[in-house]
Amino acid sequence: MRKPQDQQLIGESPAFLGILEHVSRVAPLNRPVLVIGERGTGKELIAARIHFLSGRWDFPFIKLNCAALTESLLETELFGHEAGSFTGAAKRRLGRFELANDGSLFLDELSSTSSAVQEKILRVIEYGEFERVGGSESIRTNVRIIGATNEDLPGLAESGKFRDDLLDRLAFDVITLPPLRERPGDIMTLAEHFAVKMAGELGQDVFNGFSEQAKDALMTYRWPGNVRELKNVVERAVYACQDQDQPIVDIVFDPFDSPWRPGLKETPEKAAPAALPTGPYDFKQCIQDEEIKRIKDAMERCRFNQKKTAEFLGMTYHQLRGYLRKYELTEIEE
Ligand SMILES: Nc1ncnc2c1ncn2[C@@H]1O[C@H](COP(=O)(O)OP(=O)(O)OP(=O)(O)O)[C@@H](O)[C@H]1O
Ligand SMILES: [Mg+2]
Numbered sequence: 371m372r373k374p375q376d377q378q379l380i381g382e383s384p385a386f387l388g389i390l391e392h393v394s395r396v397a398p399l400n401r402p403v404l405v406i407g408e409r410g411t412g413k414e415l416i417a418a419r420i421h422f423l424s425g426r427w428d429f430p431f432i433k434l435n436c437a438a439l440t441e442s443l444l445e446t447e448l449f450g451h452e453a454g455s456f457t458g459a460a461k462r463r464l465g466r467f468e469l470a471n472d473g474s475l476f477l478d479e480l481s482s483t484s485s486a487v488q489e490k491i492l493r494v495i496e497y498g499e500f501e502r503v504g505g506s507e508s509i510r511t512n513v514r515i516i517g518a519t520n521e522d523l524p525g526l527a528e529s530g531k532f533r534d535d536l537l538d539r540l541a542f543d544v545i546t547l548p549p550l551r552e553r554p555g556d557i558m559t560l561a562e563h564f565a566v567k568m569a570g571e572l573g574q575d576v577f578n579g580f581s582e583q584a585k586d587a588l589m590t591y592r593w594p595g596n597v598r599e600l601k602n603v604v605e606r607a608v609y610a611c612q613d614q615d616q617p618i619v620d621i622v623f624d625p626f627d628s629p630w631r632p633g634l635k636e637t638p639e640k641a642a643p644a645a646l647p648t649g650p651y652d653f654k655q656c657i658q659d660e661e662i663k664r665i666k667d668a669m670e671r672c673r674f675n676q677k678k679t680a681e682f683l684g685m686t687y688h689q690l691r692g693y694l695r696k697y698e699l700t701e702i703e704e
Contacts, residue, residue, distance in 0.1 A: 379415055380563045383555035385548045389416070396543045397423035402495060402515040404480075404523070404540050407547030410598030413518040414478065416545060420516055421474040429473030432466050436487075437479035444487055446503050455504020465502065467494055467511050474514045480540075481521040481532060488533045491515070495539050515540065550593040550600060557600065561588055564601045565618070568608040577608070579617045587621045590675050662697050665690075669699075 379390070396403055397420045405413045405420075414433070421431040436444055450465030466475055477483075483491070494500050495515060499508045517540050526532035550557060561580065569577040580588065584607070593599055606625065607618050665683070672678035680690040694700045 377415055377418070378563075379412065379419060380560050381553070381556040382559055383553035385553045386556055389545060389547060390419075392545055393419050394423060396420065396545070398425060399543075400514060401542040402517065402540045403542065404544045405516065405518045405547065406523070406544060407520060408549045408594075408596055409520050410596035411547040411549060412597055413520075413547060414476070416547065417474075417476045417516040417518060421476075421514075424474065424514070426473050426514060430470050431474050431476065432470040433476040433478065434466050435478045437482040441484045441487065444483065445490070448487065449490065449500050449502055451503040452505040455502075459504070462502070467500060467513055468509060470513045471511050472513075474516055477515060477517045479519060480517040481519045481523060481526055485533055488536045492533065492536045492539060495536075550596045554589060557588055557593075558585065560597060560600055561604045564604040565608050568605040572609065574608075574614050576614075578615060581617045581619045584618050584621050586677065587623075587675075590677075591623060592673070658697070661693065662699070665693055665697070665699060 381387070381390075393416060403417075403420055405416050407413050417433075418431060421427060434444075434447060439447060446459075446463070446465065448465050448467055450463050450468055451459050453459060453462045477491075490500060494511065494513065498512060499510050501508060523532055523537055523541075527534040527537045550560075558580075562577075565580070566577050588600075588603075595602075603621060603623055607621050610620065610622070611618050665679075668679045668682050669676075672682050676690060676694075677687055680687045683690065685693075
């Protein structure tokens with residue numbers, strides 16, 4: 371497996387360069403840092419960079435995902451335990467705080483820790499000491515904490531779900547990573563990078579780039595899963611591309627997208643046709659209502675991307691714009 375320090379951080383947008391500059395400034399300080407950002411924005415990579423740019427780079431960089439463990443397991447993982455401290459604890463085990471001595475401890479998904487664990491973490495930050503579970507000896511440790519979360523910690527502290535004394539200490543400096551959609555300049559740089567790597571992995575000699583249509587799709591998508599999602603989407607597109615000599619045209623954002631997806635509502639085409647009115651009715655109004663319904667449905671399916679909606683409905687972009695104006699639907703937003 372690649373070590374985190376080998377993984378390149380890609381990006382040239384002003385927002386991303388600002389983050390790298392912030393990281394270089396905070397890295398050498400012996401203080402906790404918080405890295406905040408939506409899922410997939412690169413928090414773990416940034417944490418690794420902080421460690422490897424610090425004076426602790428030659429000592430351990432230990433990681434722990436706090437959300438993956440129950441409270442008691444998390445406590446023993448962090449602080450270790452003495453032999454016989456609970457059933458099954460045959461031998462003494464060192465916790466991550468001891469293992470990370472002189473290095474950095476990356477605490478991922480920090481917001482999911484209990485108040486008791488938060489209190490113990492605070493003690494390590496303040497006094498540099500703790501006890502193993504089931505032990506009474508004070509262990510000294512010299513660890514820098516790098517915390518990460520995609521939650522709003524000040525909001526959680528306000529509602530009593532996170533200790534504000536710990537938040538005060540952790541928040542010596544906070545690095546907030548911008549979502550990918552807020553740094554559109556990085557989208558194609560990252561996409562090319564992941565595509566070239568994937569093409570290499572597949573043994574292809576060259577990567578022929580993305581078509582205008584594919585670029586457009588990548589640039590207009592909102593990327594809720596940020597860089598991780600972009601990486602998956604691009605790798606899938608390279609792998610699915612039939613003709614290696616042509617640029618990539620098709621981009622599939624949702625691999626589950628299928629007319630046969632279980633649980634999917636019946637499509638209008640498949641649904642039983644609506645019963646025809648038996649009495650006189652307004653034919654024009656009826657057709658217009660149907661048009662509006664179908665356009666709204668298509669817009670929703672295509673995530674309000676007008677180019678894709680037009681394609682979905684088998685019309686040109688200008689024809690769709692005509693309908694949107696006619697029915698005053700130009701305001702439809704997500
Ligand atoms: N700037 C970047 N350059 C290159 N790769 C990146 C960049 N940012 C993120 N990645 C890649 O995107 C993926 C997600 O990154 P990472 O695990 O650091 O995100 P995260 O913010 O910790 O996500 P989560 O909140 O889900 O834990 C990884 O494969 C990582 O290598
Ligand atoms: Mg992470």
